[in-house]
Amino acid sequence: MPSVLISEQEIAARVDALAQRISADYAGTDELVLVGVLRGAFIFLADLSRRLTIPCRVDFIALSRYEHGSTPSGAVRLIMDVRVEITGRHVLLVEDIVDSGVTLEYLRRIFEARKPASLKTCALTRKPDRVPPDISIDYVGFDIPDRWVVGYGLDYDNRWRTLPYIGVLEESFILPSRSD
Numbered sequence: 001m002p003s004v005l006i007s008e009q010e011i012a013a014r015v016d017a018l019a020q021r022i023s024a025d026y027a028g029t030d031e032l033v034l035v036g037v038l039r040g041a042f043i044f045l046a047d048l049s050r051r052l053t054i055p056c057r058v059d060f061i062a063l064s065r066y067e068h069g070s071t072p073s074g075a076v077r078l079i080m081d082v083r084v085e086i087t088g089r090h091v092l093l094v095e096d097i098v099d100s101g102v103t104l105e106y107l108r109r110i111f112e113a114r115k116p117a118s119l120k121t122c123a124l125t126r127k128p129d130r131v132p133p134d135i136s137i138d139y140v141g142f143d144i145p146d147r148w149v150v151g152y153g154l155d156y157d158n159r160w161r162t163l164p165y166i167g168v169l170e171e172s173f174i175l176p177s178r179s180d
């Protein structure tokens, strides 16, 4: 099994704290749209959204970071778009992990073009050794080392998503591959 990096209890406490901050920051608005990035953010978004004390809408977007079976190409593909109206609404993008930051910057670009009232970002985890310093994230759950992590929605080859904790996968498991 992957070794524990962040326990179930630590995740719950941090998600609580993030939800409190987000609820306070968006107090008074009824136009918040949470946009979860599939598939990795599905568990984080489910927990975070249920702890918010403000009304919100929930929608999803699906992306693919790498072409199937190849090494990382840097390209992001849009596989499924949101269905809710974005223009004039407060949008919070909810990501599982920010690694190189390429996905987040792609999302920022396509959402800015839709003229939201505001656009902010929330990531459960971030690898500070990898993210370029000019990429800012409004709400970060955990800064983690540059290792491949799985669990709590995060996968390796679409496995391990349902682990209740965030764990580190041993190097021997990892091959150059795609992810989403």
Ligand code: IMP
Pocket: 040, 065, 095, 096, 097, 098, 099, 100, 101, 102, 103, 104, 147, 148, 149, 150, 154, 155, 156, 179, 180
């Ligand atoms: P970025 O575009 O390089 O920031 O990569 C972001 C995407 O790559 C994330 O949304 C994840 O789907 C995937 N990813 C990057 N690092 C990890 C990891 O350690 N575990 C699982 N997925 C990861």
Ligand code: MG
Pocket: 037, 038, 039, 040, 041, 095, 096, 097, 180
């Ligand atoms: Mg992702």
